[in-house]
Amino acid sequence: MRRLRMRERGGGVLTGHMARALADIRENLKAVQVVLEVVDARIPWTSRNPHLNRVLGGKARILVLNKADLVDEDGLRRWVACLRGQGLAAVPADAVTGRGVERVLAEARAAGGRPAVEQSLRAMIVGIPNVGKSSLLNRLAGGARARTGARPGVTRGKQWVRAGDLHLLDLPGVLPPYLRNRQAVAKLAIIAAVGPESFPAEVAALVLIDLLRERAPRQLELFYGLESESGEAAAVLEAVGRRRGCLAAGGRVDAGRAAGVVLKDFRAGKLGRLTLEDPPCAAPNRS
Ligand SMILES: Nc1nc2c(ncn2[C@@H]2O[C@H](COP(=O)(O)OP(=O)(O)O)[C@@H](O)[C@H]2O)c(=O)[nH]1
Ligand SMILES: [Mg+2]
Incomplete structure (x- = not known):
């Protein structure tokens, strides 16, 4: 096998690219009450970018374990239990078929609190590339994908789409992948x-x-x-x-x-439904 020399980018260091992406997300965050952080259920840990924690501060967040259709039920259950045990609102979903998407909405509503009168709850989707951000946005916004347009005093030119009674920022925030090792x-x-x-x-x-x-x-x-x-x-x-x-x-x-x-x-899921990493919690006692 060819020996590989990999230059670590963006691991512990905050590169210019990473900093710009985070700054963009930080800017958009001001306009929302809830963040839908999308990760890939096959690698729920590795597909997160820990820099997001700092940017989010205390903002309400739903952790969407997307592509749940590609992982085994048992692995998925253990991940969800572990993350929820850590106080994270983890929700499995399949953005292609829409499975779990209603629950994402329900939890977003619950986490976002009650917005001021005359305002709807606003949310944005963030995540690294290819985890299904756009698919989830399309699913949540439904077929119509009707833009709700700029709302005076709230959006300043940002585009929003309706997802039930939620308003979603039309463009998902792209987090650079975090290259830990x-x-x-x-x-x-x-x-x-x-x-x-x-x-x-x-x-x-x-x-x-x-x-x-x-x-x-x-x-x-x-x-x-x-x-x-x-x-x-x-x-x-x-x-x-x-x-x-x-x-x-x-x-x-x-x-x-x-x-x-x-x-x-x-x-494509042909090699079986499988998580590629285990949650950082002990496996449940199966006695
Ligand atoms: N099996 C499966 N594929 C998905 C799911 N969500 C998205 N995809 C596929 O993953 C690829 C990337 O999705 P996309 O929404 O473009 O990801 P983005 O880069 O995060 O916006 C596309 O081929 C989608 O069809 C899912 O829940 N299950
Ligand atoms: Mg996309």
């Missing part, structure tokens, strides 16, 4: 929050293979019809590539194409 960046690449230009797909696929083998043993063998693979992740990737005809000149396996296959299948 190499494993975190690999997970972010797996869910396509970080692109292949920043983290090679092949390395992401190898990390994914290791995670799958640890968390859902035999899943890869079953799905791709492989012999039992006990070797390194690279050997599994090569077996998948051979199986799927990802061949380069001379009959060698094209590892890059094989990586693309594994990542695509995982992202």
Whole structure:
């Protein structure tokens, strides 16, 4: 395997890009009472950006564990229980089918308090790329997507859309992914929050293979019809590539194409519903 040297960006350091994104969000926050922080339910921890905590201050927040359809029920339940135990209003959702979205609205209403007379509750969506911010916005705003327009004294040119009795800022706030360490960046690449230009797909696929083998043993063998693979992740990737005809000149396996296959299948949920990390709470006693 090619040795990878990764330049850590935005981890502990506040880069200019990160600071600008946070400043934009801070500015928009003034206009809302509630924030819907969207994360990917497959990596609820790694897909958050902890800088948001500082920017939010005491603002009410709902933590939407989106793409809940792609994770196992048990893992999801444990994550929700753990986060709620920490006082976070965590709500699982599937922004494509709309499952859980009503509850997001209900909790936003409850958390946002009662706005002043004549005003509706205003909220905004934030999150790192590809977690489903736009999908959730469309779901919440419904098909019509009628803009409610600027409201004097409240919006100053911002566009709002109606979501039930809530007013949502029309543009979600994009948080840069938080690159805590190499494993975190690999997970972010797996869910396509970080692109292949920043983290090679092949390395992401190898990390994914290791995670799958640890968390859902035999899943890869079953799905791709492989012999039992006990070797390194690279050997599994090569077996998948051979199986799927990802061949380069001379009959060698094209590892890059094989990586693309594994990542695509995982992202589509074909390799099983699975969380890729555990909540920072002890597993419940199952006696
Ligand atoms: N399976 C699944 N896919 C989703 C869900 N929400 C969004 N997506 C898909 O994830 C991709 C990114 O969604 P998008 O809303 O553009 O994310 P954004 O970058 O955060 O605005 C799109 O292909 C969506 O169809 C979900 O709850 N489940
Ligand atoms: Mg979007």
